[in-house]
Amino acid sequence: MAAGEFMVKYPTRRRMANILKRIIMKEGLYQEGTLVDSVRINAKVPALGNLEIQIVAMYYFIFLNNGAFLWNGGVIPPFELVKQFQDEMDSQGITAEIYSQYTEWLTKKYPLLQVARILESNRSINYSFAPIDPPAGFVEGYPLTV
Numbered sequence: 088m089a090a091g092e093f094m095v096k097y098p099t100r101r102r103m104a105n106i107l108k109r110i111i112m113k114e115g116l117y118q119e120g121t122l123v124d125s126v127r128i129n130a131k132v133p134a135l136g137n138l139e140i141q142i143v144a145m146y147y148f149i150f151l152n153n154g155a156f157l158w159n160g161g162v163i164p165p166f167e168l169v170k171q172f173q174d175e176m177d178s179q180g181i182t183a184e185i186y187s188q189y190t191e192w193l194t195k196k197y198p199l200l201q202v203a204r205i206l207e208s209n210r211s212i213n214y215s216f217a218p219i220d221p222p223a224g225f226v227e228g229y230p231l232t233v
Contacts, residue, residue, distance in 0.1 A: 110172055126142070127144070149229060167232065
């Protein structure tokens with residue numbers, strides 16, 4: 088962990104993963120459970136205040152989220168899983184909870200005036216994706232559609 092990073096607490100990340108798992112199940116994307124069982128969340132807030140959420144899941148999560156045109160002419164419609172995830176985190180108060188934990192952490196590490204400047208800055212959520220078991224030729228680095 089870098090000195091200026093707040094790592095979101097494990098119980099919060101576990102709740103976040105459970106939300107995403109429920110969304111996947113609600114959309115009927117669970118097959119034999121492989122995708123649902125693979126979901127993990129890493130989350131941190133660097134000292135500048137943007138929440139960075141990394142979704143770790145089976146490689147095909149990105150195609151289900153973003154949609155895809157298949158080599159055989161088929162189409163996977165976008166299920167917008169990350170958008171649903173973000174909306175659900177907001178409605179359940181998890182985003183606010185993370186920033187509350189972050190604020191508490193900041194006040195222990197930095198002087199109060201410096202904390203106020205950091206908290207006044209625009210906050211955003213940045214999502215990244217780490218695929219599990221990608222096939223040969225899988226190209227990483229496509230952004231998750233939110």
